[in-house]
Amino acid sequence: MVQSEPFSACTSILIGKNATVDGSVIIGRNEDSRPAWPKNFVVHPAVTHDDSQVFTSQDNAFSMPLPTQAAKYTATPEWTTKYGLFEEDGINEYGVAMSATESTYANARVLAADPLVKDGIGEEAMITVTLPYIKSAREGVKRLGTIVATYGTDESNGILFADQNEAWYFETGSGHYWVAQRIPDDSYAVIANQMAIQEIDFADPDNFMWHPGIQKFVSNYALNPVRQGFNFRKIFGTANQMDTYYNLPRVWYGQKMFNPEISQAVNSYDLPFLRQATNLLSVDDAKTFLSSHYQGTAYDPIGSGSPEDRKRFRPVSLATTQESHVLQLRQFAQPELAGIHWLAMGVAAQSVYVPFYAGILSTPAAYQTSDKVSYQPDSAYWVYKQAGVMVDSHYHEFGGLLSDVQKDLNQQFGQAVIEADHVGQDLDGVELAAYLTKVSTAQAELGLKRYRDLTADLITKATGLSPLRYKQDLNL
Known part of the structure; x- marks a missing residue:
């Protein structure tokens, strides 16, 4: 058995509106970091400033100007701002949802041609400089894409956007280059810490977006290993033991849940980015996936498999999850009512997803009190975490x-x-x-x-x- 490396990173799901039982567009993600790393949940009111604004990261030297008008939005910041804001997920007043980020890994040949930018935008800033300033998921992709192309990014990531009509998945593949794909209305995607997007159709701007120079970049540096087409995953991504034991099995399990009729190898490199589920999916299906740990298989850490199998692959839900969220955009006229920010503090498998409507004005005190890493009995994070322990x-x-x-x-x-x-x-x-x-x-x-x-x-x-x-x- 090859032991998985000691990483803690997220798992994501996106579902198109015609793939759900009620016409919702759904995105969700587990935010994974450390076994004890508290989160808060807040509502930022809409703000209009008289003077021009500048965002300056507390994590690195990234800085950029911001519009004077910022929309109201929900967010889940960390207990401390010492390492950055890490607001992670939320829904704004226009009914746009965003989740950032799904950590991914670019290969060495790509990074040699376009290295990550030390003072570029990172996960900790993406929600803060994007979500308050967009009125659709498509606008979110364009804004973040412009930021990455202009300032660069200090890490490779996947970012989720949604509104009532569309879900988009955005991936950075190097210091400046990115692509994004619209999730087809009848499809879903599950992602687990590797480049996920496959073939890019440059003749279809309605369903794909990209850095305007990405084709030239790949051609100039001879980065495409495929004889035909432009497979982003194969050009920019990795194929190593971390993928085999840490990433691919989670994708396999999600597709096994939603397409049980399809037989696939646990760590196959041919698992597709998109699938059409056997049945229509609900918000509960998204929660169940994000709470999963290979139930019904030999790989369940708390199941009846052999000691080796129970520790063979990294599960979706694990002890390092800080919070898990499912952002649901339903087909109501009022964005305040249409959006629900389902939030599970701590480990999703041991917690419960509480429904917070997008139109809320504030959150309970227990969701705002975490200000140190150690146990606090009045913190919502610790209430759920303590029960799990x-x-x-x-x-x-x-x-x-x-x-x-x-x-x-x-x-x-x-x-x-x-x-x-x-x-x-x-x-x-x-x-x-x-x-x-x-x-x-x-x-x-x-x-x-x-x-x-x-x-x-x-x-x-x-x-x-x-x-x-x-x-x-x-x-x-």
Whole structure:
């Protein structure tokens, strides 16, 4: 067995509107970093500045001017700004969703021709300088593409955009060159830390966008290993043991979930970027994928496979997940009601996705209080993380209790959304915003209460599982 390298990186999903049961466009991602690295969840109000604005990164020397008008948007920043903002995901007031980033890796021959730019834009800044300034997913691709081409980027990444009509996946392949592909309305894509986009059709600007000089760049430096066509993955991407054991199996599992009739090798390099699912997909399917760990296979870390198989491949959901989000854009006229920012703090497999409407004015205090890396009992991140840690200690004894709470909360959240959708369609303006804030806050508080109660129950039950408690044999 080849041990996977000690990386912690994200997993993403995008689903077109005709591939979903309700016509939603859906994007989602697990933000993976470290086992203990808290997140907050905030709402940035719309702002109009009198003077010109400049963004300056706290992570590197990246700096750029910003428009004077910034739209309202949700975001999940880190507990500290020392290493940058890392706002990661959100929905703005125009109903545009963005998630950044899916870490990817470019090959050495490409980077030799166009190295990464030390003071270029990175993950920590992408949401902040893009989401408040766009009114469609397509605009998001164009804005970020211009920034990457102009200032360069210090890392290779995949970025997700969506609105009510379209989902786009954007990839940077080197210091300045990028491509983006529209997810077909009837298709889905799952991505796991490798260049994903394949053939680029330069005659189809409705479904593809790219750096205007990318074809010349590839030709000038003789970078295309394929005899015909322009396969971005093969030109810019990698094909190594990290892909084999760390990346490809997650894509395989997502496609196995949604296309069980198709037989594919676990770590095949021929797994396609796009597929049409056997059945229409729901927001719950996206959550289930992002919460998965190879259930039903020999590779499940908490399953019944051999010790070697259970640690053979890196799962989608794992202990280093900071937060997991599913950004759903439904077909309602009001963007405040149409968008739902489903947010699971901590490990998705052990947490629960709380529905926050895009129109909310604020988030609960527990979602804004993380300001240090160590445990804070009033932090939403730590409430969900603590329950998971307790389950980890005795997974087979406590897993059922966790699952019961998750199922109950998912049902209650679903009922709350159905009711709020019904009421919200007759509201607008300040009245709608206040109502959606009230509903979202109530669901968030319900989730926190149930998980605090679960933790108390787990602690109580754990007292009887100590190795110092045993039945003594008096015949000894």
